[in-house]
Amino acid sequence: MMKKQLNIVVLAKQVPDTRNVGKDAMTPEGTVNRSALPAIFNPEDLNALEMALHIRELAGNATVRVLTMGPARAADIIRDAMFRGADGGYLLSGREFAGSDTLATSYALSCALRKIQPDLIVAGRQAIDGDTAQVGPQVAEKLGLPQVTYAEEIVELKEKSIVVKRRLDHGTEVVESPLPMVLTVNASAPECRPKNAKRVMKYKFALTPSEIAAAPDTEAARRATEKEYLQITEWAAADVNPDPQQLGLAGSPTKVKKIENVVFQAKEAKKLTAADCDIADLMVELIASHTLG
């Protein structure tokens, strides 16, 4: 049992379900056709949510809230998380965030996290629409927090630190990190618990202010307005004091040149030593294959 309340934030993303892709999954321009694919809770973010809920149980006195950036309908995954056990959530939404790459996304999230000041940030390793695995680590860097990636199991939760088992290519590693810190969670971690019947009935009318404003005369809006636990926090860019130049398209240096279907011929992983010559060779190889540059 911890004395002080441990506030945990789970970073989650609503993604197109790229696991069951039909013919119209890609646009002729080579980008993801989001309208043709159902929007789901990013799978590894569900592993992250489960880990956060488990930590809450270990701590005894803790809260779990979800932070997501996305359009209005991304509130769906906050509700989903509440059905599974989360205490609430924050939706970061607005035109200013549109077109964000990982850099701009992690910047926007870190602005919101500065405002929330959590003791622990838990994110899925990567999202299935981009597979970059960059946002979690970038958030840690921007906030100057230690990070543990590929987390699979919480070995121990201490008063001021956390002991985590990481899943690596050829085995596992147990590390300890001081709190606050950022954890990114692997798909090999326990699956998320199912939605709970009573929680679904209790939280099904949880709404964001925009959703209430969009249909103010509905029974759902009336109930959400009456009960505080049914109100999902929603922040626009101005609410998190960002530098506008680092947001959305303006803050996104990534330009997609083209997308192709790559079939790995050999093993995906390549082992390098820390020697400078190995790294130089890799850079040459990546530039030659146009992966970089």
Add this chain to the structure above:
Amino acid sequence: MANFFSDNKDLQFHLQHPMMRKIVELKERGFAEKDLYDYAPHDFEDAMDSYRRVLEIAGEVCGDVLAPNAEGVDHEGPRVVNDHVEYASGTVQNLKAIVDAGLSGLTLPRKYDGLNFPLVCFVMANEMVARADAGFENIWGLQDCAETLNEFASEELKAKYLPWVSAGATCAMDLTEPDAGSDLGAVMLKATWNEERQTWLLNGVKRFITNGDGDISLVLARTEEGTTDARGLSMLVYDKRDGGVKVRRIENKLGIKGSPTCELVFTNAPAQLVGDRKMGLIKYVMSLMNAARLGIGAQSVGLCEAAYREALKYAHERAQFGKSIIRFAAVAEMLSNMKAKLQGARALLYETTRFVEIYKQYGHISHERSLEAEERQEMKFYNRLADGFTPLVKLFASEYANQLAYDAVQIHGGSGFMKDYACERLYRDARIMNIYEGTSQLQVVAAINAVTKGTFLEQIKRYEEANYCEAMQPVVAKLRELTAQYEEMHSRVETLDKECNGYKDFHARRLVETAGHIIITYLLARQAGEAAEYMESAQVYSKLAAAKIAEAYAYVMNSPVEDVALFHKVEEETL
């Protein structure tokens, strides 16, 4: 990523039945709890929305957890360790998923932490669980025992046990003994009052007890020393935490292997009386059995669903002579019949459930206030229908589960005989369904009253008076003919039974099944008017029904009273 609710349109259709409005209103007593509990519905739409959402959760747990575990559970099975049951590892995972999802205490009142859902939803969840793993359905479905406690136990016992069920405690009903199976009046397990400990103590042996090591057991025991019949039996509740019951062995069964069937030894096991002494078998077990029969009906329909899907999938995938086998007339006919039987059994299942639900709710309401004359009449009306329809659905659904499992194996050909495909497990699991909770033969004994007293015929006439769509007119016309034949058969049997005792017994199954075939066809014809996708099944089922009734009609109408003696001749045969 399977969801056994979202992927099943037929199930969703039955949730939409117009009678749901009445059921929800009765169950929610005018939405009186809306401000008392944060998860209570405010109105009908709200309630229905919650049912759908929770059934989707159940569907997801069934598709993603229970179904993938089924094969492992079948192979591993439970074990006895230190006189107690240790479930297969998959069963343990299943129970955890069910508790996490909050799917326990589904029908119990909110004051006992239940969801206060209608029986219709419980039966639907039951069916989905059985489709995923029929053996696990026994463990999960036994939460129904809590309904018996809710109906008959004292407030003290309810407060002790019901919230525990809502939190996931598992139940058992300890009825059968080595010398008391179908004949429960012969139960000998002894209950003696211990003045010093102020408790009843149980001593004796129970056999074939499903989930016998469950947390809470309802035990049928002899409280009246010196008696030998049903009138000396009472119902008691035993709490596993108190100790005194050992699991001597788990039966090695043909199917539903994940469900531990236990032999139990009671040694001074403390227990508390449920309701009144001496009413154990006469009142409480009868109620328990009726609920359990509906439960097996749901389990059987779930198995039918699984068998049909396995068969359909294989028939599409398997190619012979250059085409999928589904394109061969013989296979297509089998599959069409399977689908019609599945949808027919389900139609009967939910019709029955609605009847049971309404009269049960009036029963609960009558404990809170006295019923209006009209309500009392309605309660009586539905009670009568429920008593006739419950054995009917158990009979039809469990026989169809066996037929569909048989056909599913047949469609798989040689592969179906191997352990590689799920259909062989379904085939083994189905076999118990027309045996336990009363064999098919005993369901006929229970249902023949509804033939004799005219309950079935009256209901058939009500169906006859309803409106049917244009396309169903030929089916409805045929049903009128079949009903006339049913009346003819019935009248002949009643007449000849007076001449020769035993004649009605001899033809009872033919009469009950004829009524059942007519009822199911009407239900499907009614559904065809509401949703076009039932058009084929209604037509196909009406052909099956017509053929079956023709056979029964020919048999009965040509059966002289001498047949009774003819079929008793076999008694003289010894080997």
